[in-house]
Amino acid sequence: MTPLENIRNFSIVAHIDHGKSTLADRLIQLTGTVAERDMQSQLLDNMDIERERGITIKANTVRIEYPAKDGKTYVLNLIDTPGHVDFAYEVARSMQAVEGSLLVVDATQGVEAQTLANVYTAIDADHEIVPVLNKVDLPASDPDRVREQIEDVIGIDASEACLISAKTGVGIPDVLEAIVNKLPAPTGGDPDAPLKAMLVDSKYDQYLGVICIVRIVEGTLKKGDRIRMMKTGGTYDVDDVGVYRPKMVGVDSLGPGEIGYLNASIKQVRDTRVGDTITHEKRKCETALPGFKPSVPVVFCGLFPVDANDFEDMREAIEKLALNDASFTYEMETSAALGFGFRCGFLGLLHLEVIRDRLEREYDIDLITTAPSVIYHVHMKDGEMQELHNPADMPDMTLVDHMEEPRIKATILVPDDYLGDVLKLCQDRRGIQEDLTYAGSRAMVVYDLPLNEVVFDFYDRLKSVTKGYASFDYQMIGYRQDNLVKMQILVNDEPVDALSTMVHRDRAEMRGRAMVEKLKDLIPRHMFKIPIQAAIGGKVIARETLSAMRKDVTAKCYGGDATRKKKLLEKQKAGKKKMRQFGKVDIPQEAFISALKMDS
Ligand SMILES: Nc1nc2c(ncn2[C@@H]2O[C@H](COP(=O)(O)OP(=O)(O)OP(=O)(O)O)[C@@H](O)[C@H]2O)c(=O)[nH]1
16 A cells, blocks of 8 residues: 555646647656557557547546655556546546646647636646646747746646657656646545545446446455445445556555555446445445536437337447446437437537447447437426427427526637637627637637537537637536527428427528528439428428439430449449438438538
8 A cells, every 4th residue: 555645646637639648658658657568659548439539538547656756656646537528527527536637738839728627627626736838849839928828817827837748758757756746645544444435437348347446535445345335325345456557457455545446246337426435335434425416418319220120239239338328318219200219318519429430330330310409498388397308399389488598608719810700600609708808819708608509510610710720618507598499390391300400589590591401402302392391380481492303323324334324223222221211202311410500
């Protein structure tokens, strides 16, 4: 067991791409935690999809042993936290398990929106913060300017910030010394007290079952102990305890201040509650740790198999994915248009994409994704309040008194030149400007926006109007009443429920027109005329007509080249597979998403 004063627990906070993972790799490498031949970049991102997209989804931890200049060997426990806005709540939770943070800022870019959001989370968790300026090997780096910016915008002293290049390794020893000298050791913690440990995160391993990452606050955890989860009441025998280096290595025991894993034949991640207090069954601790609110899904959409025969496979795949991800919810849904599928809830759009990608790639299921929606509060005239997850379930408007929608506070950092475009974008999305300040040549804008207008393609639009220079972060602020209506789309006079959306009354006409125009381009011509309409209640607010024509793919193949004709017809058939029939009309899969993209 390591004495408390020789332990340092920390996380790294950074904006995406500022070098968090590269720095973690360097720290691991320099301390010889991994043999040189086993070194591969991004050691901590072990899920394929994380590695591929360069994002971290679940918290990971690694234990590093560092012989410091003062002659003592320290145990450094690094918790790697997710870096994307969707997972902000997970970041806040993992931070409760450590005492300090390295604040990594790319010295060529400076402070970005996520730097701010993450560093404030660290400050809220009472962290000591060590600023680290990365990428000083690049000619464009300007450490002095960025140092000043950290002081002006964040308000912490950056005069002793470490100047490093995580890529070349310059300055890494200074970071290790700063961790030891500037970050506090964990406090308190009697190894003989009844066990009190925090469940920091849990994940599913196909060979070992559920692995829990734990931080010991008091007492000692050993293999063979019988433990109790104080919130869920579950009791388990501990099969193994250990640490990540970053591979799993068993240890005899974990004591106060230490971070490691435990494995106790827990069947599914859902049986564990992140933030729960773990204690011994026989000798319980008196009070539990404060615990966390569970993270709740904010974005919902329907997922349907393109081929109805895939439904059972899809159910199995979704159940498996949910085993490892308690923040992802699902329930069966039937749609008149799309048949059987699932209504799924996600933490954000990236989370949605990750799950959808995994279903398609790992389980080989072609999916139709319906428009993402948020949760509306529908206040009925009889005083009851209903949560609306799916626009298709909207109750009869005559029974509704009023509706509320979720709003967010969005923080956007953008170079001056693009400020006008950003303000226009936020204004177009029904935003209310709350603040506009400058940090050097960059503006920081704060907007109050409806989540509904952001979940879909706001981030893409923001990136495109600012050529990628803007950064964005948000947090939920609550519900507010507004004039919202359900807009239906009718194709060939039949409503397509999967295309229903909630819109603001004042924008309904514009949105309806844009959608029917898009659909006209997306739906192939048929042998008959197809009216495409947008309607509110029974009233049509926009209409386009797709004229009749048979698309003869073989028309260009005059002469007798039969094989080429056959090939083209087969290609047409394959293309058809991705379509769904609505009455007599085929609607291609991409229409469900593309039709909703707004051009501003
Ligand atoms: N030139 C230079 N490039 C660097 C340095 N550190 C990181 N990079 C590069 O910057 C990019 C982003 O680095 P990552 O370590 O993946 O960034 P991250 O912050 O972990 O990103 P997320 O995991 O997506 O949050 C990679 O292409 C790195 O090779 C550095 O010191 N100098």
